[in-house]
Amino acid sequence: MIETLAAEAREVTDDLSPADLLATIKASRDLENTEAARQLALAARWADLHPPESIHTAASFTVPGSQHEEPIAGDGAPPVAVFCCAELGTTLGITTTAAKKLVGHALELRHRLPRLWAQVHAGAVPAWRARAIADTTIHSTPPLTVEAAGFVDAQVAAVAGRIGTAQLDRLVAETIKRYDLATADPTQDPEDGYLAVDPRHVTVDTDDVHYAGTLRIEAEVDLADALDLDRALAHHAATQQALGSLLPLDARRAKALGDLARTQTALDLLTGGPGQDRVSSGADEPGLPAARAVVIHAHFDASFSGDTTVFGPTGRMENGQRLVLLEQIQSWCADTRTEITIKPVIDLNTQLTAQAYKIPADIREQVQLRDRTCVFPRCTRPARRCDVDHIIAYDHDADAEGRPQPGPTTTSNLACLCRFHHRLKTHSPWRYEMTAPGVFEWTSPHGHRYRRDHTGTTDLDPPDPPDLAVPPGLPRPRRR
Incomplete structure (x- = not known):
C-alpha cells in the first residue's frame, strides 16, 4: 500500500513544472497547518469530555493509585481525568506523555492564550509555533497567573507569533517582573528582571545517537563554571597529547569531559612535565571512586569456535534499544579502574514459577530481559525502571480457601x-x-486493539473510520 502511494506521488510530481511543484508543496504545508490546528481543537474537545467529574460515578471515595484529576496546563485552564490521555495517545500513534502534552497545549491556548488560539485557527500562526509558546507559559518558573499569561498572549499576538525562543524568554521574564511574581519566591530578587527565568540547564539528547556511538550535550551554565570547565578540558586535552594521544583537539576535549564525569582526575603514566616526578594513578588509594560508576546492560550474539567464544560485531544496549559496537564496549572496559561484572546468560524460553506473590530476582530479571520496555502500546520506558505486573491478578485468598490460583507468579x-x-x-x-x-x-x-512486541506497536482491526465531517463547534479546514 505504501509503495503504491509513493509510486502514484512520483507520477504526479514528475509531470509538474518547478513553479507548479513549489505551489503544490505550499498547498501541502497549508493543509498540514490547517489539520494541526484542527487537531488542537479536537484535543481540547477530548479534554472537555473527560473532566474530573467523569472519574467517580458510583462512589465518592478514591482508591490509592486510581485515576485522579490533573492540571496539565496553567492556572485558569480546567484539569482533566488523567487516564484519558492514554487512549488518545494510542489512537494518534504517540506516547501517553506526548498526548498529555498535546492536550495541555490545547487547553493552555484556548483558556489562557485566546488571542493566539484565534490566530492559529485563522491560519496566521502555525500550530507548532503556538504550541512552543504554550509550553513556555505552562512551565514558567514562577508560574504565570491568568493575568500574566494574558499579557504574554497580547504581546505575542501583536506580532502574529513571530517570536524566537530568546525573545520569548525575555518576554516571560519581563512579565514576571511586571506582575511581581518573583517576590513569591524568597530566593528571587524582585529587581532581577531577566534572572527570574533561570536559563541554566544541561541537556543530554539520548534520543539522537550518532552512528559513531556519540550523543549531543547542550548546556547553559554559570560564567565562572563555564570558564573553569574550559580550563579543565584544555588541561586534560593537553595531558592526553603529552601521553601520546593522536586524537584531534575536539576529540580529546570530549574524552576529557567523560573523564571528569567519572571523577577520574589521575591517569596512569601521567607526569607533571619535564623533570617532575611521575604522579600515581591512585588505583590503590582509598577514598577514590571507580573510574566508571555506571551500569551498562549490553547483549551480543555469541558462537563457539573450538574453545573460543566469538562475539558478533554489534549488539544492543537495553537503555533505548540502541545498537552498540563490540569494539566500543571493549574500549570502555579497557579504561583505567573500570569495574566489570559479567552476569550469566538467562534462557528467555524457560518457564520460571514462584509459589508466592512476591517476584524473585531471577524471574524479574528474565521478564525484564524479555520485555525490554513497558509493554503498553507506544511506551518506551526501560523495563528495569518498570513494575512487574501480574497480567491476571494474583488472588491472595486462593490458597487459604483451597481454590486454584488464577494469577500465578x-x-x-x-x-x-x-x-x-x-x-x-x-x-x-x-x-x-x-x-x-x-x-x-x-x-x-x-x-481499539493493539499488539505490542519487540518490533513496536501494531493496530489490530481498528474500528471503521469516523465520518470526516467537522463536528459542530469545531473550526472547519480552510480551503485554498
Missing part, C-alpha cells in the same frame, strides 16, 4: 509496566493478555 503471567500504565491497567477498563512470550494484545475502553 510465573513468566507467562508477568509483564513490565511503568507505574502510570500499571495504574491504568489496574483502575481503568484497559485490558491486555500475552498471546506469545513477549507478545501482548491490548484492548482500550473504546474497543
Whole structure:
C-alpha cells in the first residue's frame, strides 16, 4: 500500500513544472497547518469530555493509585481525568506523555492564550509555533497567573507569533517582573528582571545517537563554571597529547569531559612535565571512586569456535534499544579502574514459577530481559525502571480457601509496566493478555486493539473510520 502511494506521488510530481511543484508543496504545508490546528481543537474537545467529574460515578471515595484529576496546563485552564490521555495517545500513534502534552497545549491556548488560539485557527500562526509558546507559559518558573499569561498572549499576538525562543524568554521574564511574581519566591530578587527565568540547564539528547556511538550535550551554565570547565578540558586535552594521544583537539576535549564525569582526575603514566616526578594513578588509594560508576546492560550474539567464544560485531544496549559496537564496549572496559561484572546468560524460553506473590530476582530479571520496555502500546520506558505486573491478578485468598490460583507468579503471567500504565491497567477498563512470550494484545475502553512486541506497536482491526465531517463547534479546514 505504501509503495503504491509513493509510486502514484512520483507520477504526479514528475509531470509538474518547478513553479507548479513549489505551489503544490505550499498547498501541502497549508493543509498540514490547517489539520494541526484542527487537531488542537479536537484535543481540547477530548479534554472537555473527560473532566474530573467523569472519574467517580458510583462512589465518592478514591482508591490509592486510581485515576485522579490533573492540571496539565496553567492556572485558569480546567484539569482533566488523567487516564484519558492514554487512549488518545494510542489512537494518534504517540506516547501517553506526548498526548498529555498535546492536550495541555490545547487547553493552555484556548483558556489562557485566546488571542493566539484565534490566530492559529485563522491560519496566521502555525500550530507548532503556538504550541512552543504554550509550553513556555505552562512551565514558567514562577508560574504565570491568568493575568500574566494574558499579557504574554497580547504581546505575542501583536506580532502574529513571530517570536524566537530568546525573545520569548525575555518576554516571560519581563512579565514576571511586571506582575511581581518573583517576590513569591524568597530566593528571587524582585529587581532581577531577566534572572527570574533561570536559563541554566544541561541537556543530554539520548534520543539522537550518532552512528559513531556519540550523543549531543547542550548546556547553559554559570560564567565562572563555564570558564573553569574550559580550563579543565584544555588541561586534560593537553595531558592526553603529552601521553601520546593522536586524537584531534575536539576529540580529546570530549574524552576529557567523560573523564571528569567519572571523577577520574589521575591517569596512569601521567607526569607533571619535564623533570617532575611521575604522579600515581591512585588505583590503590582509598577514598577514590571507580573510574566508571555506571551500569551498562549490553547483549551480543555469541558462537563457539573450538574453545573460543566469538562475539558478533554489534549488539544492543537495553537503555533505548540502541545498537552498540563490540569494539566500543571493549574500549570502555579497557579504561583505567573500570569495574566489570559479567552476569550469566538467562534462557528467555524457560518457564520460571514462584509459589508466592512476591517476584524473585531471577524471574524479574528474565521478564525484564524479555520485555525490554513497558509493554503498553507506544511506551518506551526501560523495563528495569518498570513494575512487574501480574497480567491476571494474583488472588491472595486462593490458597487459604483451597481454590486454584488464577494469577500465578510465573513468566507467562508477568509483564513490565511503568507505574502510570500499571495504574491504568489496574483502575481503568484497559485490558491486555500475552498471546506469545513477549507478545501482548491490548484492548482500550473504546474497543481499539493493539499488539505490542519487540518490533513496536501494531493496530489490530481498528474500528471503521469516523465520518470526516467537522463536528459542530469545531473550526472547519480552510480551503485554498
